Amino acid sequence: MSKKISSKALPHIVAVISFFIISFVYFSPVLDGKELVGHDTESWMGMYQSSKVYNETHDDVALWTNSMFGGMPTCQIGAPVKTNVLWIINSVLSIFPRVIYTLFLYLIGFYILLLAFKVNPWLSLVCSIGFAFGSYNFIILMAGHNTKAVAIAYMAPLIGSVIYTFRQKKLLGFALSILFFSLAIAANHLQIFYYTLICLGIYGVSELIFAIKEKTIKSFSQSTGLVVGALAIAIGVNAVLLWSTKEYSEYTMRGKSNGLSEQLDKSSHQEGLSTDYITQWSYGIDETMTLLIPDFKGGASHSKLSTTSNTAAKLREMGVADVDNVINNTPMPTYWGSQPFTSGPVYAGAIICFLFVLGLFLVEGKNKWWLLVAFILSVFLSWGKNFIPLTEFFINHVPMYNKFRTVSMTLVIACFVMAFMGALALKELFSSSVSLDKKKKSLYLSAGIVGGITLVFALIPSLAGDFKSASDSMLTQYGYPDFILQTLPQDRVAMLRSDAFRSFIFIALTFVVLWLYTSKNLKLHFVYAALSILILADMVPVAKRYLNNENFKEKKIGSVFTPTAADKAVMQDQSEFRVLDLTVDVFNSSKPAYFHNCIGGYHAAKLRRYQELINFHISREISNIGSSFQSAQKAQSMEPIFANLSQSQVLNMLNMKYVIYNGDAEPIKNPFANGTVWFVDTCYIAQTADEEMLKLGTINTKKELVADKMFANLLPTKIVSDSNATILLVNYSPNEVSYESNSNTAQVAVFSEIYYEAGWDAYVDGEKVPYARVNYLLRALPLEAGKHKITFKFEPQSYSYGGIIAMISSVLMVLVLAAAIFFEIKSRKKKD
Numbered sequence: 001m002s003k004k005i006s007s008k009a010l011p012h013i014v015a016v017i018s019f020f021i022i023s024f025v026y027f028s029p030v031l032d033g034k035e036l037v038g039h040d041t042e043s044w045m046g047m048y049q050s051s052k053v054y055n056e057t058h059d060d061v062a063l064w065t066n067s068m069f070g071g072m073p074t075c076q077i078g079a080p081v082k083t084n085v086l087w088i089i090n091s092v093l094s095i096f097p098r099v100i101y102t103l104f105l106y107l108i109g110f111y112i113l114l115l116a117f118k119v120n121p122w123l124s125l126v127c128s129i130g131f132a133f134g135s136y137n138f139i140i141l142m143a144g145h146n147t148k149a150v151a152i153a154y155m156a157p158l159i160g161s162v163i164y165t166f167r168q169k170k171l172l173g174f175a176l177s178i179l180f181f182s183l184a185i186a187a188n189h190l191q192i193f194y195y196t197l198i199c200l201g202i203y204g205v206s207e208l209i210f211a212i213k214e215k216t217i218k219s220f221s222q223s224t225g226l227v228v229g230a231l232a233i234a235i236g237v238n239a240v241l242l243w244s245t246k247e248y249s250e251y252t253m254r255g256k257s258n259g260l261s262e263q264l265d266k267s268s269h270q271e272g273l274s275t276d277y278i279t280q281w282s283y284g285i286d287e288t289m290t291l292l293i294p295d296f297k298g299g300a301s302h303s304k305l306s307t308t309s310n311t312a313a314k315l316r317e318m319g320v321a322d323v324d325n326v327i328n329n330t331p332m333p334t335y336w337g338s339q340p341f342t343s344g345p346v347y348a349g350a351i352i353c354f355l356f357v358l359g360l361f362l363v364e365g366k367n368k369w370w371l372l373v374a375f376i377l378s379v380f381l382s383w384g385k386n387f388i389p390l391t392e393f394f395i396n397h398v399p400m401y402n403k404f405r406t407v408s409m410t411l412v413i414a415c416f417v418m419a420f421m422g423a424l425a426l427k428e429l430f431s432s433s434v435s436l437d438k439k440k441k442s443l444y445l446s447a448g449i450v451g452g453i454t455l456v457f458a459l460i461p462s463l464a465g466d467f468k469s470a471s472d473s474m475l476t477q478y479g480y481p482d483f484i485l486q487t488l489p490q491d492r493v494a495m496l497r498s499d500a501f502r503s504f505i506f507i508a509l510t511f512v513v514l515w516l517y518t519s520k521n522l523k524l525h526f527v528y529a530a531l532s533i534l535i536l537a538d539m540v541p542v543a544k545r546y547l548n549n550e551n552f553k554e555k556k557i558g559s560v561f562t563p564t565a566a567d568k569a570v571m572q573d574q575s576e577f578r579v580l581d582l583t584v585d586v587f588n589s590s591k592p593a594y595f596h597n598c599i600g601g602y603h604a605a606k607l608r609r610y611q612e613l614i615n616f617h618i619s620r621e622i623s624n625i626g627s628s629f630q631s632a633q634k635a636q637s638m639e640p641i642f643a644n645l646s647q648s649q650v651l652n653m654l655n656m657k658y659v660i661y662n663g664d665a666e667p668i669k670n671p672f673a674n675g676t677v678w679f680v681d682t683c684y685i686a687q688t689a690d691e692e693m694l695k696l697g698t699i700n701t702k703k704e705l706v707a708d709k710m711f712a713n714l715l716p717t718k719i720v721s722d723s724n725a726t727i728l729l730v731n732y733s734p735n736e737v738s739y740e741s742n743s744n745t746a747q748v749a750v751f752s753e754i755y756y757e758a759g760w761d762a763y764v765d766g767e768k769v770p771y772a773r774v775n776y777l778l779r780a781l782p783l784e785a786g787k788h789k790i791t792f793k794f795e796p797q798s799y800s801y802g803g804i805i806a807m808i809s810s811v812l813m814v815l816v817l818a819a820a821i822f823f824e825i826k827s828r829k830k831k832d
Helices: 002-026 028-032 039-057 086-093 098-116 121-132 135-143 146-167 170-186 190-214 217-237 239-249 286-291 310-317 323-328 350-362 365-382 384-397 407-429 436-459 472-478 484-518 524-546 565-571 608-628 635-644 649-653 689-696 797-831
Strands: 034-036 552-554 578-581 656-660 677-679 682-686 704-708 726-733 736-743 747-754 760-764 767-769 772-774 778-783 786-794
Touching (some): 002 028, 002 098, 028 034, 098 121, 098 135, 098 146, 121 350, 121 407, 121 524, 135 146, 135 407, 135 524, 146 217, 146 407, 170 190, 170 217, 170 239, 170 797, 190 365, 217 239, 239 797, 310 323, 310 484, 350 407, 350 436, 350 484, 365 384, 365 407, 384 407, 407 436, 407 484, 436 484, 472 484, 484 524, 608 689, 677 726, 689 704, 704 772, 736 747, 747 786, 760 778, 778 786
Parallel strands (some): 578 656
Antiparallel strands (some): 726 736, 736 786, 747 778, 760 767, 772 778
């Protein structure tokens, strides 16, 4: 029996070891101590730094950060959750460098899926490579989209577990579904998880249709109940993450309008994201050919041309010295598709495309049709504004679809489906149950269709278009020579032709290998080896175009966030304030947040009220400050400019104490910043959001406030002035802020803290009290005469109650997994 177990385990052991070897070989720079830090990773490091420092030095977890946009919850930045068991798995994975374990997850996840379909383990190993090395999987790693990558990795095993629940062992499938539902949600990229649910929804409809035809409704209902139960438990396991994300999203640009009219702020009028914003990155209809031919549209926005390119030849003709070095170090604007810009194409693989079409001929209907529908839908949705009727239908009628942007991302479904169908096609091709005649006929048709397409474009590339981009007319304004307008389209033609021939060759070679097998001239183990080599040879070089050894740098994280002279000067001030850093794109960079609490920052989901304030007031005030530098001779001369700026009240109420305009120069101190808290003399009540926003631009925020009518009963109609009244900040931490006040008359205090009712509670002398939202997004509190201790505590129920739900659900998950393993072992012993 031990020999039998050993022989069964051998391919799995080989697969795991092979996946680790492949991961370390591809990312070999990590063995030299180097690391990959993409743009989004750098951004995350900046936005998370203050929370990281706090979490490392305190027992509680920072649930709020003041480092960006005046303040925001950390649920979408990084709030460690240890109330469920998943942190153990993540801790084990984090032993390895992130890129290593992510590639390993790509590989092992798809391997688990194929095993669930009873695909031969050796074949599963081969096909997992085809899925894992899709170009998009590496482009997102290069960009630092780490959560997206992990979520994609969990797509395959999750879908496999659900299908296993329907078609194989219900209890084991149920247990695995809980596990992978939980991990997929915990990856914290809900857009990819949403796409996974779309796949499962299509599969579920397919199963229902076949259950009706086959009269197996009872079994279908049982499986459906188990899958729904698995999802429910997984949601419970991730209760903290999901609850906090849901409540936060209601206050962001993805939530409901705050009431501003479309005339005042168009971006606020629509609930959810706007159609233009959602479809900004829409894949071109013809651009879909990149699934088969990577450089069909010129690759990334900027790519390195060949030293034999037309552009290089023109440079030599002009007598430019060392042309090869110039070409190798000067990426050119090769992309000519319709997206604003791109880091690279979505290339599924020429061999994978060939096998996908082969699957349409060989794979049984029960597996084929739902995969084909998922593929077609994902491609159509990726076209976005280029196929607007379907896109608008989904935005307007499909729940939550309008919460997500970058519709081209739906192609992750297409890439998954193509690799999956390809694996099932090979399973059928190697099966004795399919006739030899059908196998050969399917091979000929598939190779003819897919290979024919590549050959046609290789021979007649002009069928793809004119190879000109809408932005080409601007190239000379960006410093490119005039001749680029002639040579660049020629080079784009050459890129398409070269990749089309390349894809044709890989399809032809794969066809030969499979034909030799069907002709009984090649043993199956040689076929596996040949397919592994061909798939690696096809996929790896394309992936290397976008993520290679050059992307890895020595571990010098400090150099990325080295404080400038201005940063160091600001950090000498230990009081609480905010900084406006004009040396970066204020609202698209989190680098300043590494050192300071900032007016700006970088995050895909800002609070809607803050974004509206940016649109209507803050951007204008920043522009006024920036333009004033032209008349200021030195930093000291900025003080009267701050005093005289007619539109500086919002930045003042946000306690903008310093402006950094040059990293090597002294920061400019704003003496008119309102501070952390102050008393006002007058309260204005606005009847509408428009009135409140407009009034905010006219009042002196140091002495006056404006509030929505819903807070009218909380704020006094008249305030008796007290020149001796005081209120001071006495303690600040991410989750609790304390003040002390003293006055002879009743006062209204305004706090330079963001209003966020889903968690922030106010206490006066230990008693919980209501507080108001004023000046569109700050907090205000009426105070009786006398001495008081005021405390704001961030105590969201999503974290406290969510943690309890997570612990209970984690126990359930562990019990179900233990039961499934127990009965699986028991069942196998009986068979033996």
